[in-house]
Amino acid sequence: MSDGFEGTAYTLTSAGEVVGRKRSVPAERTVLRVAAAGVCGTDLIDFRGRVERPGTLPDTSPGHEIAATVVHSDDGWPVGTPVVVDPAFHCGACAPCAAGRTSYCERLLLLGHTYGSGGLARYVAVPGSALLRLPHGIDVVSAALVEPLACAHHAAAKVTCDGPALVLGAGTIGLGVALLLRARGLDVAVVDPSPGRAALAADLGLPVGRPDGALPVVVEASGTVTGFHDALDAVARGGHVLVAAQHSGTLPVEAGLAFGKELRLGWSLGALRADFHAVLRLLAAGVLDPSPLATPVGPEDFGTATFRDMAAGRTAKPVVVWDAQL
Numbered sequence: 001m002s003d004g005f006e007g008t009a010y011t012l013t014s015a016g017e018v019v020g021r022k023r024s025v026p027a028e029r030t031v032l033r034v035a036a037a038g039v040c041g042t043d044l045i046d047f048r049g050r051v052e053r054p055g056t057l058p059d060t061s062p063g064h065e066i067a068a069t070v071v072h073s074d075d076g077w078p079v080g081t082p083v084v085v086d087p088a089f090h091c092g093a094c095a096p097c098a099a100g101r102t103s104y105c106e107r108l109l110l111l112g113h114t115y116g117s118g119g120l121a122r123y124v125a126v127p128g129s130a131l132l133r134l135p136h137g138i139d140v141v142s143a144a145l146v147e148p149l150a151c152a153h154h155a156a157a158k159v160t161c162d163g164p165a166l167v168l169g170a171g172t173i174g175l176g177v178a179l180l181l182r183a184r185g186l187d188v189a190v191v192d193p194s195p196g197r198a199a200l201a202a203d204l205g206l207p208v209g210r211p212d213g214a215l216p217v218v219v220e221a222s223g224t225v226t227g228f229h230d231a232l233d234a235v236a237r238g239g240h241v242l243v244a245a246q247h248s249g250t251l252p253v254e255a256g257l258a259f260g261k262e263l264r265l266g267w268s269l270g271a272l273r274a275d276f277h278a279v280l281r282l283l284a285a286g287v288l289d290p291s292p293l294a295t296p297v298g299p300e301d302f303g304t305a306t307f308r309d310m311a312a313g314r315t316a317k318p319v320v321v322w323d324a325q326l
């Protein structure tokens with residue numbers, strides 16, 4: 001057993017910079033050598049907060065979208081096992097956990113956010129219970145997308161009709177939902193005001209633009225008030241608007257429109273372990289190829305500019321890649 005594992009870890013500083021620093025991870029719990037790790041919208045919110053109000057928020061070590069190899073485990077994982085991480089750690093003891101609704105856990109912690117140092121690092125320590133074995137044949141970048149795809153799967157699973165569907169917002173979650181609904185056989189169109197994100201949807205073979213007529217399913221994944229408004233406008237009578245993005249503030253619902261359409265309006269939050277398993281099965285079966293969603297970045301190029309590009313919409317999902325394969 002080694003005493004510890006030393007490697008670069010990216011810190012999001014109080015001043016709004018992303019800096020690679022040496023970090024030593026003790027050989028405790030389960031230690032992973034990270035092959036690839038994605039930057040989440042949550043990390044971007046943390047970045048923006050520090051850029052806009054420098055010096056007011058502490059340094060943090062983000063990252064929870066991780067494809068890795070086990071290099072040490074006190075929890076029984078064989079060294080060398082390729083894994084992905086379910087980074088929302090639930091307590092297993094509260095009433096929602098007992099009912100299997102782990103995403104409602106009363107003590108839920110997110111790796112790199114409210115729990116420990118995150119996975120935008122060469123080595124990261126996690127509880128062994130957070131790991132899922134990566135099946136053979138899944139490339140390292142797609143493996144790093146499993147966590148956001150699990151969140152997209154949680155949303156897509158709430159769509160119970162046969163479509164056609166419209167997805168507003170071509171970020172990772174929106175495109176993930178679109179790909180998953182298409183894999184189920186639904187006709188799916190995507191709308192995004194950003195030419196870059198719309199082009200990404202087109203690259204994935206998804207029709208871009210709002211179809212004629214009202215739609216039985218509209219997924220709001222833009223996180224904007226405009227997107228929410230457009231979703232309520234585009235949905236057919238008796239249709240379903242599913243919100244799969246985080247908004248802040250207040251969202252307006254025009255009562256007459258909602259009543260007249262007999263609107264079904266709901267939200268999707270996070271993912272359950274079953275969503276991770278479902279995504280891994282789809283990836284292993286070759287049903288889903290999410291790799292175009294990601295922009296791979298080498299560790300030497302990863303830093304503040306990576307976050308700035310993402311904040312400006314030039315990239316949707318930067319993924320720092322250390323190892324080409326697991």
Ligand SMILES: [Zn+2]
Nearest residue numbers: 040041065148
């Ligand atoms: Zn995430």
Ligand SMILES: [Zn+2]
Nearest residue numbers: 091094097105
């Ligand atoms: Zn719990």
